[in-house]
Amino acid sequence: MFLVLLLCSLLMSVAASLQCPKRILVTGANKGIGKAICQKILSDQQDTYVFLGSRDKARGEEAVKSIVAEMGQGVVGRLECVPLDVSSDSSVKSAAEIISEKCGSQDVPLYGIVNNAGVGFGRSTKDTLNTNFYGPMRVCTAFLPLLRKGSRIVMISSASGPNFVSKRDPETARFFTSFATTVEQLEEKLTEIGDTLSQEAYGLSKASLNVFTMQLAKARPELVINACTPGFIDTDLTKGMGANNPPEKGTIAPLHLLFGDLQGNGWYYGSDAVRSPIDRYRAPGDPPYTGN
Template sequence: MASIIITGENKGLGFETARQLVAAGHKVYAGARDAERGRQAADELGANFILLDVTDDASVQAAAKKVEADGGLDVLVNNAGIEPRQDDGGFIPASDVTADLARRVFDTNVFGQIRMLHAFLPLLARSAAPVVVNVGSGASLMRDLNNPDNPAHHYPDITYPASKAAVNMLTVQYAKAYPTVRINAVDPGFTATDLNFHAGHQTVEEGADIIVRMAQIGPDGPTGGFFDARGVIPW
């Protein structure tokens, strides 16, 4: 049984990932910034609720202290993420993208992962089989967004794919810096969640599969890679 913390647990891929890992017999810390919704979701899952806002240093540090006091950590799943949309669900035009908007997206999707890594890597270093799973996106691949023959080419958002491209780089560089920790990024695929107003063609069960699989790799597993349900995605 591994001790696992998941950010953004109260809905979507985070909730389903927690559900599957609890069912597999692991001790799961379900992190959410909304105390009421997070606790309700954790109770439903049979997980351990932990108040956690990845955009707040004090919240992340407090969560790390709690997990340390409870016995430590084996696996970190950096799942929390946001994609900016208009009120009607439409994408924000490039002409309306501001530095403040980009800062808000990066604060969750990129800086949030850095906060979690900074706080929890010292705990992971004490584990016999430490693992980090950074939830990324196929929208991070510039070769696909730049290819008119690829469906991803028509995805118009600015800040979300930029943030997920940064997650790719975090994964590569942290994996080199911490060679004893298995640190990988995953692409869940186009999954129907609140993030995309349920436009995705996959179920959350299908999307969570690669997250759950990579969260359970052993010390001889890969590191510094990018994976989806079909296998390795070339950087």
């Protein structure tokens, strides 16, 4: 009798997993690369449900409407807006509560998180770090309870991170590339740096995000956690800088990290979805990075 009950339980679990879509949260998704990622997920992966995170609820709902208008009614039951400001502790907590209720039973995990929300150049170091570095930390901390073995976290980083590290002295470069660097040590370093590198705040924030990616992957080996650069994409963040690649082209690496067959964890990938170093720039098409 025990074996029969066990078999029934396993069959019910398998059936439930087959019926449940892969639920994915994309932050900063009301426009640009984030919105394009949502669209690509919905078009390429039919067994998915997307939470479109948006700091402004109205803009997020408008993004949902525009996606439905472009992709058709077939995505209506697979997409919804969730108000989420990654720079706010209370907003992130509220979003986690909303999605936790949507996920229902703990047997229905959140399949993936794409930490896409970010700010660009021209802001103070404090504001830049609060969104680009501490933002993903907040999101991961709040949503980790909803993840299960095999769930994936994608950090949208930037080539500005490796470029920042390449300009540092050897000791500092080792600090920003070592698996031995703890998050606590990193936060101490950022406090020490303060606003002394305000002109390089964006690169600093992305180099820090790459360190966090390594450390989170080290702490949670049951999850699949990696970072990537989407490439030099024409968005509000790059306005006036000469970028001419459409947001759709910025989805290649993120989608690979969400659904591809990956060989490592805590790695950084180029916009061509090929593993890249975090201490120097690797151009798309160049050989993959194979170091530690």
